[in-house]
Amino acid sequence: MAGALLLPLGAAAQDGTGAAIALDPAGHGTGEPVAAFDPARAGMQSAGQGAALLAALGHDPAPFDINDTGRTKTATPTPAPAAAAPPAIGNGAPGTGAATPGSRAPTATTPSAPSSSGTSTPATAGAPQAPRPGAGVPERLAELISSQLAHFAQRPADQQALAAFYAARNFQPVFTAAGAITPLGIAALGAFNGAAAEGLNPADYAVPPLPAQMGDGVLADYELRVAGTTLLYARHVQSGRFDPKRISKDVDPTPTVPDPLDVLATVSSAPNAAQAFASFAPHYDEYRLLKLQLGRRLAEGQGQVHAAIPPGPSIRPGERDPRVPLLRERLGIGGAADDEIYDAYLVEAVRDFQRLSGAAPDGIVGRGTLAALNGGAGDSLDDLIANMERWRWLPHQVAPTYVMVNIPEYMVRIVVNEQTIHETRVVVGKPENQTPIMSEEMQYAVFNPSWNVPPGIIKNEMLPKLQADPYALDRQGIDVVRNGRIIDPGTVDWRRGSQGYSFRQAPGERNALGRMKFMFPNKHSVYLHDTPSRALFARDRRAFSHGCVRVHEPLKFAEVLFGVGLPGDAWSQQRINSLIGGNEKYLNLKQRFPVHLVYFTSYVDGQGQLVTREDIYGINDATKAMLGLDDTRRLADRGGMVAPR
Structure with a gap:
């Protein structure tokens, strides 16, 4: 996680090929080379001849318009499938994982007839010409799209994207041409075969090889298989293989699910197709460092438990x-x-x-x-893969500035341009009151806050106290409010419950929120705040709150936070301290940025060491179970939870 990495200046890490990834003082990588795909190593006899991509290199592709009647088409397309729901998380497609990864491309040539002298004799002018290999593929593509599209893509959004993409280019293929695999197809197969490096299973993206003898129908089928698998791979590597909300109500991130039409446009028009496939993986430096750790262990055959x-x-x-x-x-x-x-x-x-x-x-x-x-x-490999999976739950676009709380590490960091500019200890929720996993936008701070007690705490903790002693909360400075007025708690029969009553703690030294709170409005009603219970920060295991995140040294945290949220306003600790005392005061940020509450039990520290933290909420184990890791090793989701044996 951002800022957990504190490498000395000038330190570097290496990827699986031996190339260096530069690490800054916070230990973050600055980039990662993409190894070239080797067709011979993948079992291919020939890479074939490349065809022109969707657009000329360095130019944007033509816009897709399924209703464009001004184009000449080789076949009349059927209407695209009905409007699909927005892209969904996970959901594997049928037909993948059923064959050995890789593809075999035959050599497509039309030899001339040999002469008696041993040289080739050109074909006689006017003689019938042999059909060009693959000439009938567009017509066959149109037929398959009109009748068998569900065979290549399960999700309606993917089906609609495939239909629109190929209709817009008059059903001309991009992954094959002239009876062979194009450079784009080779890049796609390279990404599928190298999926293990991203913590995925290559078998889930396997495409059956092209046979030695093939017709246009076989080529069209192969084209759609590669295209459909491209959509599956991009979705899995970018946003994960299952919906994380299935774990629990407290796991509530918002992964960026790629738009399938954008995926096809990106890979088919990029100057470097291999880099286009690599771009779907998380862009956070810490993900890349975990990927390096995984690559080393795969190379060394490690993974023991x-x-x-x-x-x-x-x-x-x-x-x-x-x-x-x-x-x-x-x-x-x-x-x-x-x-x-x-x-x-x-x-x-x-x-x-x-x-x-x-x-x-x-x-x-x-x-x-x-x-x-x-x-x-x-x-073990399983834990590295599970933590890499949770990096996919973050927004794909890395914000220039963000706040990140890593719950198992009990730390919060303020990150600018992938450099940690401040970090401090935090207290997080107890296992029975978990701090949720989520991302929202930091908007404002409140000084001298009142504490409006959440209903869950009232029911589970305060009501039993009131039933034993009506004035128990009064001694903690908590008022009982009914219809906007403070009432005497001794006049209420608490055995009948607390419905109709609210509980509020006024600002002051005893206030549970301390002197300030930092707000990123969300449905879980959690935020970062000060606390009067500062002795808890000295403990190693700091899961004591009801779900909110308590911040150590909040004045220093506020100074750095306002430095990026209120640029040019010179908010020193002395100026911030002048706001403490009296009634509530609100301070809106001019620049807003995301707050990520994340859950990483494995990460790489500043010395390049893999660090493991306690799985305090059991979310790491749940991630592995959802992925079918441990004994089963089934990585791709097939529509239902996969439990380990």
Whole structure:
């Protein structure tokens, strides 16, 4: 996540090909080379001859107009399918994953008749000419689109896009030409075959190879298979393979689902088709760094899962404990199999692990360290893939400025041009009151806020207190309000419930929101705010709130936030502090930017190390289950939840 990466100036990471990705002081990459696709390596005999793309290089494609009657068409197209719903998340298409990845392109030539001298004799003028290979493909494409489009794309939006795309170009193919695969087709097959590098399964984007002998009908079928699979691949790599809202009501992101017609226009008109396919993957630097980690582990054949270390009392240096051998195995520290002494070498390894996990390096193996160690099976491929999947839940367009809260890390960062300019600790929601995963827009700040108690807290926490003691909330500075007036809580029979009453805490030192709150209006009614319970920031595990995010050192956070949200206004901490006290005050931002509440249990730190955090809400495990990871290894969603065996 933005800002988790704090590499020294000038440090660099390498991608799977050995090329460097420059890392800035915050550890962010600045780009990534795209390896060229090798047809011979993919099992192709010939790359064939390329055809002209949809538009000349460097020019925009002609606009698609299915109703344009001014074009000469080789076949009369049928109307496009009925208007489709907006692009949906996930939803795999039929026909993919059914064959070996790759495609075999035959050599398409028309040899001349040999003469007695061994040289070729040109065809006699006026003699019948052999039909050009692929000449009948447009007509066959029109027929397939009119009658069998559902065979190549399951989603109505994809079907409509395929019909509009090919009708606009008079059903001329783009992935094949003259009986062979075009450079664009080769780029598409390269992306499908290399899907594992993006945490996807190449088998889910497999296209059966072209046979040695083929007719125009086979070429047209192949063209639509590649086109339909292009839409499936682009949607999966950009916005994910399932709708994340299926996990729980608190998982509520808004992935950017690509428009299928835009996908076809992008890949067919781009000067570099391989880069066009690469552009659908998340553009965040941290995603690229996770991708590098995945590539290295795939190359090294890693992905093992460590045995879980059982819970129990804290293990302190010098103590004997039967779990010590498992601890040695987990951290890769040698020792006798029956050595149960927690010695100095193992203590130092635990301290290193605690530093990487963001915990205090005290060498004591307590509950938090055990949870991180067991979650540290997150070094496996499955956890890397699950975290890469959650990067697809963010808006595809990277905003110049954004705020990001990584819930399992208990950190918030302000990011400008992919550089972290401020970071601090936060307290997030308890597992029973989870901070939601979502993105909204930061709009304003409130000083000296009142706290209007949410209904859930009233029902679950305050009502039982009132039933035991009507004045319990009064002693906390919380007023009971009915019809806009404060009433005496002792006059109410709380056994009958709290309907018709609201609860409000006035501004002040005891206010649960502290001195200020930072607002990004959302349906979950969560926000970032100060807190009077500042001792909680000293803890390593900071899941204590009712869902809102409590910010450490809010004055400093506000100073940096206003610096980008109110440019040129010189909001110093001293000026901000002058607003504290008295009634509520509102401060609207001139420049608005997104706030991303995210959930990454695996990320790369500033030293290039893969860091694993506790899966406090179980969302990482749920992601793996939805993807069918672990034992099943089925990565693409097929319309229903895939549970691991």
